[in-house]
Amino acid sequence: MNIGQASKTTGVSERMIRHYERVGLMPPPDRRDNGYRDYSPQSVERLRFIANARDLGFSLEEIATLLGLWDDRERTSSEVKTVALAHAEDLGRKAAALEAMRCALLELAEGCSGDNRPDCPILSGLAERRAR
Amino acid sequence: MNIGQASKTTGVSERMIRHYERVGLMPPPDRRDNGYRDYSPQSVERLRFIANARDLGFSLEEIATLLGLWDDRERTSSEVKTVALAHAEDLGRKAAALEAMRCALLELAEGCSGDNRPDCPILSGLAERRAR
């Protein structure tokens, strides 16, 4: 299967397929006589694995770890679960941080009349010294 | 005030102070005879404005808009509020996306025994084709 087809069936751009190969997430595929990459069904499955993990917000580095565990028949499920739960916590922390920003911003905006006058507590709030 | 002092009092790294100058968020400061940057209290206030806006997750581009409104005595508070609320919505969308990832991941992890055996629904789940 050519790279274009692999891209279509996995939803991973050709650019990123080549990138995953360069950084070692994907093994170098077979090449046809003309130099074109030729992907096996196993490679396509691996691409799908990567795509799914990306959709769950794993970094390429974390995905490398997951792929290592996937390839390792001696792995224990607890190793995998540890990685997954650590990432879930990370996601939770990040979501909470965004939510906190949103609340702080809405609080600032609450006092703003939003009319034609120039007075604006949002701007003056931003200009104030604030505890970091 | 030298850049080091400005950095300490605002919490903005020297690197970023220079960067904000380069991209036009900060006006070029006065220079002493030796070439050192010399910051006025107004400049320091502007730096603090930027720092606070960054803490609320505004991009430098959005901050440029906010600074433009800050500088403009003819602005209406509704212009400011529009920018702020749009950003708040953006924050909400991003937080929700992270939260959705977290839930999906926890759902996957739920079926994982987390013991010494190699069977792991997390890995097999990641390998499956999934609706994008």
Next chain:
DNA sequence: CTTGACCCTGACATGATGTCAAGGTTGATG
């Protein structure tokens, strides 16, 4: 043989930030 749809590599860009290198300045101490 031409055209369009593929494929190849390599390079540059994004955004916000860190870090390092190589050098000038200043103030204090020996």
Next chain:
DNA sequence: CATCAACCTTGACATCATGTCAGGGTCAAG
């Protein structure tokens, strides 16, 4: 005065995941 530490300067490279473009090769259908 020499030196040393603590400043300051600019410029360049690195990060992370991804897009895009340039310049070229390949292939199949008309």
